[in-house]
Structures are given as structure tokens and as C-alpha cells.
Amino acid sequence: MQQDAAHLKVTRDGEILQVEFTSRKILDEGNIAEIGDALGALIEGERRPRLIISFAGVDHLSSAALGTLIMANNKIQGREGQLRLCDIAPQIYEVFLITKLNKLFHIYPTIKAARESLQNQGRPPFV
Amino acid sequence: MKHMQIQGKCKQNGQAGLPPTSGHWCGLEIPSTLSRIPEVEEAILRQCEKFSYTDRDLFALKLALDEAIANAVKHGNKMDRHKSVHIKYRVTSRRVDVVVGDEGPGFNPANLPDPTDDGRLDCPGGRGILLMRAFMNNVVYNPSGNSVTLTKFNESPRRFVSRNVAFG
Numbered sequence: 001m002q003q004d005a006a007h008l009k010v011t012r013d014g015e016i017l018q019v020e021f022t023s024r025k026i027l028d029e030g031n032i033a034e035i036g037d038a039l040g041a042l043i044e045g046e047r048r049p050r051l052i053i054s055f056a057g058v059d060h061l062s063s064a065a066l067g068t069l070i071m072a073n074n075k076i077q078g079r080e081g082q083l084r085l086c087d088i089a090p091q092i093y094e095v096f097l098i099t100k101l102n103k104l105f106h107i108y109p110t111i112k113a114a115r116e117s118l119q120n121q122g123r124p125p126f127v
Numbered sequence: 128m129k130h131m132q133i134q135g136k137c138k139q140n141g142q143a144g145l146p147p148t149s150g151h152w153c154g155l156e157i158p159s160t161l162s163r164i165p166e167v168e169e170a171i172l173r174q175c176e177k178f179s180y181t182d183r184d185l186f187a188l189k190l191a192l193d194e195a196i197a198n199a200v201k202h203g204n205k206m207d208r209h210k211s212v213h214i215k216y217r218v219t220s221r222r223v224d225v226v227v228g229d230e231g232p233g234f235n236p237a238n239l240p241d242p243t244d245d246g247r248l249d250c251p252g253g254r255g256i257l258l259m260r261a262f263m264n265n266v267v268y269n270p271s272g273n274s275v276t277l278t279k280f281n282e283s284p285r286r287f288v289s290r291n292v293a294f295g
Contacts, residue, residue, distance in 0.1 A: 062193045067252050101248065
């Protein structure tokens with residue numbers, strides 16, 4: 001089942017929600033607030049959210065986008081849910097390394113690997 | 128967006144509405160809204176492309192410009208639309224220098240906590256300056272802390288033979 005929120009393409013696979021961004025540059029400062037609202041609404045619609053966010057095709061990321069991801073993660077943790085990030089381009093992944101947010105987020109190379117990790121919770125990430 | 132010559136010859140490109148050619152200090156002024164950031168980035172990055180800056184250089188510049196201008200809008204001018212963000216830039220085959228100033232009282236960047244501390248990793252904000260410093264060759268604040276100068280060197284091996292530079 002697929003539903004679309006602002007700037008997001010959302011696909012449900014059982015209890016897992018897969019989120020993709022609909023534009024390469026949507027994580028600019030100018031429209032990150034809308035994405036944050038859309039992610040927040042998705043999370044609040046789930047009793048125990050299990051979310052995968054794919055960065056396929058995303059070629060830019062600001063610190064405001066990182067803040068939005070952290071807020072989403074905090075909300076998900078507050079609901080005893082799970083968040084996985086995947087398909088992150090090398091230069092975007094460098095941003096996670098510099099900020100050490102690779103220690104906070106569970107990051108996987110592909111959406112398949114992220115999905116498998118949610119189906120086998122407790123296994124450590126391997127990126 | 129106001130686009131003006133700061134010093135030296137800042138010729139028009141021969142097409143109405145385009146910013147001046149590179150190599151001289153040029154200036155931009157925008158109101159304090161985040162939605163105006165992309166047009167500033169576009170004006171500067173378009174000049175860099177003429178000098179064969181690498182994709183990595185352009186990624187780094189866009190990221191640092193995003194952070195510097197957003198800081199000026201949000202923290203410097205407190206989103207006050209009556210206040211402006213002032214940008215000066217100069218692009219050459221070797222380097223890009225960009226000065227981003229706001230109309231706020233300034234701050235001391237040395238007083239900011241380290242966002243990479245384990246206890247702060249789940250705090251949503253405070254990473255902009257860290258990223259600017261990581262991706263730029265030089266980041267310098269003025270003494271009052273309401274203006275920052277970003278410098279990025281051209282990492283391209285083709286930087287001396289790009290189409291707008293000598294030999295061609």
C-alpha cells in the first residue's frame with residue numbers, strides 16, 4: 001500500500017513503513033520543516049512505529065535535516081519503535097560520520113538490509 | 128535579490144538578470160527568509176562551475192552556504208523580515224571566498240557545546256558550524272560574531288585550464 005505525504009513517498013510493508021523522498025534536494029533548509037511535520041504525523045499515526053527512511057537519490061543534506069531526523073528518532077524511541085536509515089550516498093554519509101550521528105542512527109546499505117534488520121531486531125547495524 | 132559590484136570590474140555576463148562575472152567581489156542582499164537561500168547558492172555555484180570545481184567542492188560549498196545563511200536568518204536576524212542578510216563573494220579558478228553577515232548582535236562561537244559529545248547526539252540542533260568547519264578550508268568569524276568568512280579551495284586538477292581562464 002502506498003500513500004504520499006508532503007515531499008515523501010510512503011509504502012507500507014506489513015508493520016513496516018518505508019519512506020522515500022520525492023526530490024533530490026528536498027532536504028534544503030527551506031522546506032525541511034514541512035518534511036519534519038510529515039514525518040511527525042506518520043510516526044504519531046503508529047502505535048509502535050517501525051520506519052525505514054531511504055536516502056536513494058538524495059544529494060544534499062543540511063544540519064536542519066539532521067535535526068529533523070533526530071526529532072523523528074526521539075519520537076520513535078518514545079513510542080518504543082525502531083528507525084532505520086538506508087541507501088545513503090558516500091558524501092551524505094560523510095556528514096553522518098563528521099557529526100558522529102552514525103553512532104545514533106542504525107544505518108544500512110540497502111532498503112532490503114534495513115528491512116531484514118527490523119525483522120530480526122537486536123542485530124547490530126553493519127555499516 | 129539585490130546584486131551589486133563591491134570593487135573592481137564586475138561586468139554583466141551579457142544577459143539580463145545574470146550576476147556579474149567572477150574574480151571580483153560581488154554582493155547580494157536578501158531578507159531574512161529561508162526560502163531565499165537557494166537563489167544565493169545558485170548565483171555562487173554557477174560561477175564555480177565555470178572554473179571546473181569538483182562535485183565534492185560544490186557539495187561542500189552548498190552545505191556550508193546553507194548553514195551560514197540559515198544561521199544568519201534564524202539566529203542572527205531572528206527571522207525578522209525587516210533585517211537583511213548580506214553576502215559578499217569572490218570566485219576565482221583557485222578559491223571561493225564568501226562573507227555572510229547578519230544584523231544581529233553576534234555571538235561567540237567558542238561558547239558553543241560540542242555536538243559530537245555522546246550526551247548531545249540526540250539534541251536536534253547545533254551542528255551547522257561543525258559542518259562548515261569540516262567542509263571548508265577556512266571558517267573565520269569577525270570579532271563581534273555577526274559575520275563569517277568561508278573559504279574553499281578548488282580541488283579540481285583542471286582548475287588552471289577551465290574555459291573562463293587563460294590559455295583559451
